[in-house]
Amino acid sequence: xxxxxxxxxxxxxxxxxxxxxxxxxxxxxxxxxxxxxxxxxxxxxxxxxxxxxxxxxxxxxxxxxxxxxxxxxxxxxxxxxxxxxxxxxxxxxxxxxxxxxxxxxxxxxxxxxxxxxxxxxxxxxxxxxxxxxxxxxxxxxxxxxxxxxxxxxxxxxxxxxxxxxxxxxxxxxxxxxxxxxxxxxxxxxxxxxxxxxxxxxxxxxxxxxxxxxxxxxxxxxx
Amino acid sequence: xxxxxxxxxxxxxxxxxxxxxxxxxxxxxxxxxxxxxxxxxxxxxxxxxxxxxxxxxxxxxxxxxxxxxxxxxxxxxxxxxxxxxxxxxxxxxxxxxxxxxxxxxxxxxxxxxxxxxxxxxxxxxxxxxxxxxxxxxxxxxxxxxxxxxxxxxxxxxxxxxxxxxxxxxxxxxxxxxxxxxxxxxxxxxxxxxxxxxxxxxxxxxxxxxxxxxxxxxxxxxx
Numbered sequence: 001x002x003x004x005x006x007x008x009x010x011x012x013x014x015x016x017x018x019x020x021x022x023x024x025x026x027x028x029x030x031x032x033x034x035x036x037x038x039x040x041x042x043x044x045x046x047x048x049x050x051x052x053x054x055x056x057x058x059x060x061x062x063x064x065x066x067x068x069x070x071x072x073x074x075x076x077x078x079x080x081x082x083x084x085x086x087x088x089x090x091x092x093x094x095x096x097x098x099x100x101x102x103x104x105x106x107x108x109x110x111x112x113x114x115x116x117x118x119x120x121x122x123x124x125x126x127x128x129x130x131x132x133x134x135x136x137x138x139x140x141x142x143x144x145x146x147x148x149x150x151x152x153x154x155x156x157x158x159x160x161x162x163x164x165x166x167x168x169x170x171x172x173x174x175x176x177x178x179x180x181x182x183x184x185x186x187x188x189x190x191x192x193x194x195x196x197x198x199x200x201x202x203x204x205x206x207x208x209x210x211x212x213x214x215x216x217x218x219x220x221x222x
Numbered sequence: 223x224x225x226x227x228x229x230x231x232x233x234x235x236x237x238x239x240x241x242x243x244x245x246x247x248x249x250x251x252x253x254x255x256x257x258x259x260x261x262x263x264x265x266x267x268x269x270x271x272x273x274x275x276x277x278x279x280x281x282x283x284x285x286x287x288x289x290x291x292x293x294x295x296x297x298x299x300x301x302x303x304x305x306x307x308x309x310x311x312x313x314x315x316x317x318x319x320x321x322x323x324x325x326x327x328x329x330x331x332x333x334x335x336x337x338x339x340x341x342x343x344x345x346x347x348x349x350x351x352x353x354x355x356x357x358x359x360x361x362x363x364x365x366x367x368x369x370x371x372x373x374x375x376x377x378x379x380x381x382x383x384x385x386x387x388x389x390x391x392x393x394x395x396x397x398x399x400x401x402x403x404x405x406x407x408x409x410x411x412x413x414x415x416x417x418x419x420x421x422x423x424x425x426x427x428x429x430x431x432x433x434x435x436x437x438x439x440x441x442x443x444x
Binding site for chain 1: 260261263264290291292293295296314316317343344345346347348349364366367368370371373374375376377391392393
């Protein structure tokens with residue numbers, strides 16, 4: 001199976017919100033739980049997706065949309081796992097938008113999908129402003145980025161449903177104040193689900209999988 | 223009546239280039255070496271600046287412009303070191319531009335400055351397209367982000383004068399392929415200066431300081 005690559009320019013005149021609503025309606029009609037995954041470059045979006053596929057593929061039919069400025073290295077990895085995947089190259093654009101995701105949906109087997117994972121472009125600022133049609137937003141923060149990231153990039157932390165705090169295996173080697181981080185995040189976003197995880201050691205992933213499985217099931221039965 | 227077409231991107235970038243040239247002329251008139259420091263969120267820009275101040279403050283008069291979406295936590299740290307600093311909050315903007323830097327210059331003692339360090343907003347995409355009036359671009363990559371970042375964000379690595387590869391103290395705990403990283407970076411940018419460093423342990427910083435000192439002196443004597 002070859003990876004499909006869609007190269008799109010940024011549609012600055014597009015009515016993103018309208019298009020996102022149309023995407024959501026289309027995804028709802030198939031009862032697909034759709035998750036928009038956002039983070040800084042290198043925080044662990046692809047590792048999370050690969051771990052999630054490994055755990056969930058016997059329980060749900062998964063599809064993936066990969067957003068990147070350039071390359072298809074992430075989509076290649078997902079493709080090797082036998083999962084339907086579309087790579088969107090933004091050609092310099094710093095976030096996905098609903099038009100790009102619509103193009104992605106056109107290339108995926110929606111009637112045979114329960115869970116759609118959308119990996120946004122690595123960026124803590126702009127992706128937040130562009131709805132894609134998702135049910136839930138998941139952002140990944142990682143310990144090496146430092147505990148002050150919620151103070152410096154508050155919008156992203158305030159508007160997400162889940163914060164996955166990745167790379168907790170590195171804690172002994174870093175000066176990361178977990179209490180300060182948690183306090184800032186929950187102040188910005190009192191209803192957030194916060195899961196400390198390590199995609200490398202597997203620590204903490206069980207809680208994330210349980211939560212996700214329950215969300216997939218509740219969307220299936222809607 | 224003909225329809226007016228405004229191509230926003232080109233217009234903004236064109237105006238920015240003009241303003242950046244004006245900033246450069248102003249900075250040149252004071253023989254100030256100006257460095258635009260760019261990276262992902264949390265790669266170590268502020269730590270690098272603080273280390274550089276500690277080493278260089280007896281040798282050069284330093285000033286700093288701090289760019290952030292929100293907060294003044296970085297500028298507060300620089301201020302505590304007794305260094306003239308201006309915080310620019312972009313209010314959601316994902317990069318500094320030449321207009322913002324002009325405002326910053328208006329608040330700094332340019333006649334008593336040899337080295338101006340500009341910390342851009344944490345973002346591996348957009349800052350690359352906006353010249354600020356700098357002499358040199360320095361980007362920081364960090365080991366926890368992974369060795370594939372130059373493949374996924376090529377423009378930033380291609381257009382910089384220096385790559386500082388930070389957090390090398392974490393190498394024993396990570397799967398980071400130094401050869402693969404170096405090979406991709408030098409292929410994108412054959413003339414780049416690449417310094418592996420740790421702002422935490424101090425390893426490798428000596429080479430960066432020597433290079434910077436020589437650049438400051440050569441600008442002073444122009």
